[in-house]
């Protein structure tokens with residue numbers, strides 16, 4: 036179900052996605068849904084039933100559903116007006132959370148494994164840092180944060196393979212780019228993350244997997260050219276969680292296994308022709324116990 040709701044592989048889904056961005060009203064008029072209907076219903080039923088049970092039994096949990104339920108009540112208490120946050124809004128927000136935090140991280144991890152399998156020098160250097168760290172006791176949130184090379188490798192994976200190849204914004208006031216291009220209010224603007232991340236002007240030799248470019252001591256990143264999680268108040272809310280997931284995963288895999296290419300590993304990588312960045316024939320790697 037998770038895969039069904041988060042995967043947009045195939046030409047039809049790509050066309051649907053672009054139409055949704057450009058003509059959202061047309062898709063609504065035609066009754067074309069963005070999410071898989073069965074999976075969408077599965078998730079919204081779970082969330083709707085959860086809200087209902089919490090309301091009936093006064094259950095409190097420290098999570099997003101609770102925060103949204105509180106926001107819904109607060110609106111009603113502060114004003115005499117009816118809350119404009121509906122249960123459907125809460126359900127949609129929860130589905131978005133699941134949707135935004137599922138395929139993004141799993142595919143990023145696959146690309147990370149792929150880069151380590153095909154760049155053994157980087158893999159060995161990272162393992163050295165990991166094994167050094169394990170000597171000083173069990174791994175914690177703080178120790179993971181201290182690991183500089185792990186941070187550099189994670190950043191480089193996100194640069195080379197940004198899961199959202201563009202971010203979008205609506206222009207709110209007239210703006211001229213470089214004195215040449217005029218952008219009118221209400222225009223939808225796409226910011227091409229993938230193209231920026233692969234631009235040799237900002238990232239020399241951009242197809243090379245080179246964690247050294249993220250060495251904080253060298254300070255080589257031009258502001259606003261590195262946007263794996265977008266930027267500003269609408270940037271990815273799961274940013275720090277995603278990086279932590281990635282670091283934990285790489286830490287545990289590399290401390291026990293060597294990641295190696297197999298005869299099925301595509302070298303060089305062949306990308307799928309989808310709106311989502313992925314490998315044409317999946318990700319294939321071998322694990323050798325160390």
Ligand code: HEM
Pocket residue numbers: 131132135136137139140143197198199202203262263264265266267268269270271272273274276277
């Ligand atoms: C490697 C993993 C991930 C990547 C590369 C990623 C990337 C992004 C990007 C580029 C955006 C759009 C930001 C913008 O428009 O400026 C976004 C939005 C979002 N992400 Fe992530 N994300 C990841 C993981 C997660 C996780 C784990 C969660 C939740 C636990 C999450 C939740 C969200 C949500 C809720 C939004 C919508 C924010 C809004 O519209 O205000 N993401 N993400």
